[in-house]
Amino acid sequence: MVVSLAGFAGACYRNTFLMYLYLWAMFFIIAALIGFVIFAYAVTDKGSGRPVMNRVYLEYHLQDYSGWLRERVTSQSYWSKISSCIRDSHVCGKMRRTYNGGIPETVEMFNVRRLSPLESGCCKPPTECGYTYLNETVWNPGGGIVGGDPDCARWSNYQQQLCYNCNSCKAGVLASLKKSWRKVSVINIVILIILVIMYMVAIAAFRHNKRIDNDEPYGETRMEKTQPSRIHF
Incomplete structure (x- = not known):
């Protein structure tokens, strides 16, 4: 929940640090789930x-x-x-x-x-x-x-x-x-699919925020150049 709130806040307020934190945390969570699913099937494959x-x-x-x-x-x-x-x-x-x-x-x-x-x-x-x-x-x-x-x-x-x-x-x-363990693994696989989809959406949001941040200085400079100069007496 904390990781999700960090990602939500980072996406809404275009906070690069929170988005980095969210993406890295999600990466380790997904990796841990994949490891657990593989481990659960490996240790219960016989009998x-x-x-x-x-x-x-x-x-x-x-x-x-x-x-x-x-x-x-x-x-x-x-x-x-x-x-x-x-x-x-x-x-x-x-x-x-x-x-x-x-x-x-x-x-x-x-x-x-x-x-x-x-x-x-x-x-x-x-x-x-x-x-x-x-x-x-x-x-x-x-x-x-x-x-x-x-x-x-x-x-x-x-x-x-x-x-x-x-x-x-x-x-x-x-x-x-x-x-x-097999039942838990099935549940974890479903959760894993959902998390991967959320991770892909978060990456898209992160790239969108970076693109906007990169475009803003150029846009502000162009607007300043196009404004008519004022003559003061």
């Missing part, structure tokens, strides 16, 4: 959910992601804060659905739900682990864990733990970040 047989929801695996964003999310110092935030948001508790006066949904109904990356990765064990469904966040090991995924041993029915320390949960966070 997506995997389909599961007889399930509508997708499951997420940490090995599908790589690069700076994965290292950032999975670092112990950051993950402790992220997992605490997920736990405090009660995203898993909000998954529960009941019908006909408190009857929980069946496993068939759960399997056709479209779960978010956080719900799929953090609130249930991986399908390959062979857990038996009791409700959305309570699963029975049944005849024993059959999958080789390390997350199978990390799952807990304790509602404050669930799969918050699982790699699938970290992958779900990465998938959520990818989705949100």
